[in-house]
Every structure is written in structure tokens, then in C-alpha cells.
Amino acid sequence: MKYYILFGPPGAGKGTHAGAIAHKFNLKHVSTGELLRAEIAAGTPLGLEAKKLIDAGSLVPDEVVEGMIENVFNAVKDVDGFLLDGFPRTIPQAEALDRIVAARGESVSGVISIMIPDEEIRKRIAHRAAIEGRADDASEATINHRIETYHAQTEPLIDFYRAKGKYNEVCGYPASIEEVRERVLALVDTL
Numbered sequence: 001m002k003y004y005i006l007f008g009p010p011g012a013g014k015g016t017h018a019g020a021i022a023h024k025f026n027l028k029h030v031s032t033g034e035l036l037r038a039e040i041a042a043g044t045p046l047g048l049e050a051k052k053l054i055d056a057g058s059l060v061p062d063e064v065v066e067g068m069i070e071n072v073f074n075a076v077k078d079v080d081g082f083l084l085d086g087f088p089r090t091i092p093q094a095e096a097l098d099r100i101v102a103a104r105g106e107s108v109s110g111v112i113s114i115m116i117p118d119e120e121i122r123k124r125i126a127h128r129a130a131i132e133g134r135a136d137d138a139s140e141a142t143i144n145h146r147i148e149t150y151h152a153q154t155e156p157l158i159d160f161y162r163a164k165g166k167y168n169e170v171c172g173y174p175a176s177i178e179e180v181r182e183r184v185l186a187l188v189d190t191l
């Protein structure tokens with residue numbers, strides 16, 4: 001089984017390219033953001049708790065997303081691997097992922113990172129807010145907090161995976177969606 005991590009700041013285009021990668025390489029696309037939004041929509045206790053944090057631009061607790069990922073790994077069969085989108089987002093999550101895949105006799109296959117500058121993050125999220133109506137996209141304070149959270153808690157993962165020789169980056173800006181898709185698919189071909 002392959003365990004790929006699709007990495008990048010909010011708005012980098014992870015969700016845009018995940019489908020094409022998952023389709024081409026027969027992977028299950030797992031977006032922790034989407035799973036959390038489904039919990040919110042279903043009004044579960046977990047969803048209610050997560051909503052407050054997400055709307056504020058904060059991360060939900062590590063254990064919550066780690067549990068979700070483990071559930072998906074256990075439930076999904078008939079794929080050649082997983083494409084993790086939005087997970088891990090902290091060093092403890094990355095360490096948990098290592099333990100979870102090790103328990104399955106496997107290891108993380110590689111990180112596919114799409115990089116864009118902060119200014120572009122702001123523009124894209126503002127644009128997406130108009131289209132998707134996500135509460136966490138709507139306020140400038142929330143967007144700023146997400147960018148800060150990314151730099152403080154998620155960016156350290158770059159060195160974490162670089163040290164393991166598993167970090168691979170494509171440039172997500174300036175480039176068209178088609179160009180980025182080609183770069184990402186070509187990269188995964190080499191992993």
C-alpha cells in the first residue's frame with residue numbers, strides 16, 4: 001500500500017488536484033477537512049466541538065483526526081493506497097501516522113507538497129469563500145489565524161519529512177491549474 005501525503009498551505013490547491021492523483025494511481029483520497037465538515041453537517045457531538053475550532057481558524061485536537069484516519073485505513077479496501085489531504089498538520093500527528101502505518105507493516109511513501117506564497121493564500125481563500133460559503137473562509141481574522149497556524153504548527157513538517165528523504169515539492173504559483181496538475185502527476189510517477 002502507498003501512503004502519500006498531499007501537503008501545502010491552505011488554498012494551495014490540494015483539494016483541486018487530489019481527485020486526479022487518486023484516480024490515476026487508484027488511491028483513496030482522505031481529506032480530514034472534508035471528514036470534519038461531514039461531522040458538522042451531521043450535527044454529531046464531535047462535529048459541534050470541531051465547528052468552534054474550525055470557525056476560529058484553529059486546529060482540532062490531534063487525537064480526533066488521528067482516530068478518523070485510522071478508521072478510514074481500517075475500512076477502505078480495494079485500493080492501492082491512500083492520499084492524505086490535510087493530515088498530518090502537526091509533528092505529533094506525523095509521529096502518530098508513522099506509528100499507525102508501522103502497525104500495518106508499512107511506512108509513509110512520500111510527501112507531495114504544493115507551495116504558494118502567503119499573499120496568494122489570502123486571494124484564493126477570499127475567492128473560495130464566495131463560491132463555497134465556508135465559514136472559516138469568510139473572515140479575515142480567521143484566514144490570518146489559519147496562515148499563522150500553518151507557519152507555526154504545520155510548516156515544521158517540511159523539515160521532518162525532508163530529514164527522512166520523503167519531502168517533494170512542486171511550485172503551485174505562478175502556474176495554471178493544468179500546469180500544477182501535470183507537475184504533481186509527474187512527481188507521483190517518480191515516487
Ligand code: ADP
Pocket residue numbers: 009010011014032033034036053054055057058059060061062065085086087088089093136146
Ligand atoms: P484548508 O485546505 O483551507 O486548510 P481543510 O479543509 O484542509 O482546509 O481544513 C479546514 C479546517 O479543518 C482546518 O483549518 C482545521 O481547523 C481543521 N482540520 C483539518 N485537518 C486537520 C488536522 N489534520 N488537524 C487538525 N485540524 C484539522
